[in-house]
Amino acid sequence: DTGVSQDPRHKITKRGQNVTFRCDPISEHNRLYWYRQTLGQGPEFLTYFQNEAQLEKSRLLSDRFSAERPKGSFSTLEIQRTEQGDSAMYLCASSGRDNYGYTFGSGTRLTVV
Amino acid sequence: EDQVTQSPEALRLQEGESSSLNCSYTVSGLRGLFWYRQDPGKGPEFLFTLYSAGEEKEKERLKATLTKKESFLHITAPKPEDSATYLCAVQAGGYSTLTFGKGTMLLVSP
Numbered sequence: 001d002t003g004v005s006q007d008p009r010h011k012i013t014k015r016g017q018n019v020t021f022r023c024d025p026i027s028e029h030n031r032l033y034w035y036r037q038t039l040g041q042g043p044e045f046l047t048y049f050q051n052e053a054q055l056e057k058s059r060l061l062s063d064r065f066s067a068e069r070p071k072g073s074f075s076t077l078e079i080q081r082t083e084q085g086d087s088a089m090y091l092c093a094s095s096g097r098d099n100y101g102y103t104f105g106s107g108t109r110l111t112v113v
Numbered sequence: 114e115d116q117v118t119q120s121p122e123a124l125r126l127q128e129g130e131s132s133s134l135n136c137s138y139t140v141s142g143l144r145g146l147f148w149y150r151q152d153p154g155k156g157p158e159f160l161f162t163l164y165s166a167g168e169e170k171e172k173e174r175l176k177a178t179l180t181k182k183e184s185f186l187h188i189t190a191p192k193p194e195d196s197a198t199y200l201c202a203v204q205a206g207g208y209s210t211l212t213f214g215k216g217t218m219l220l221v222s223p
Binding site: 004031033040041042043044045048050055058078091095101102103104105106107109 | 117147149154155156157158159162200202208209210211212213214215216
């Protein structure tokens with residue numbers, strides 16, 4: 001299966017610690033997205049890459065959040081100085097040049113204690 | 114600002130009892146409307162994309178329709194394995210990102 005892979009699946013961290021998540025998109029997809037989802041809500045857009053260029057960031061994205069996609073392949077999302085409000089499912093998705101029908105990964109569940 | 118409202122928030126059906134889920138949207142220049150299915154603890158799974166009013170798409174027991182203001186996901190003779198949260202999302206013209214609704218949680222009892 002060559003779907004979108006996310007690692008780790010679950011992360012528990014203490015408030016104030018830094019965490020980093022990884023996403024491996026479908027290999028032929030040049031677009032990569034990060035979304036955040038809390039219980040009872042739909043996914044909320046965080047940031048978007050086309051190849052290695054970060055083209056869009058949500059205005060809701062705190063300065064504590066940073067994302068990279070070196071060489072246009074995998075991507076990392078780092079959260080610095082985590083807060084309890086950062087607890088959520090972090091979803092990665094990718095899409096091809098036709099830009100339709102994102103494929104989502106299974107997500108990383110972050111719990112900040 | 115793009116907005117997506119889904120109703121009902123939750124729906125309980127008996128196996129075989131057909132129904133419809135609603136997605137109302139406000140967007141500047143609709144580029145596409147997407148339906149996803151999400152099982153607990155998993156990422157959304159793509160179902161359909163609709164591009165223009167009047168368009169319909171079907172997959173097994175599911176049928177999605179689109180008007181200029183809303184979309185419906187019709188579920189015919191549902192089975193317990195159709196139980197999931199169904200998410201609707203819109204993509205505005207000129208943008209790549211999706212704006213999601215909160216979803217409808219569907220429970221189908223045997």
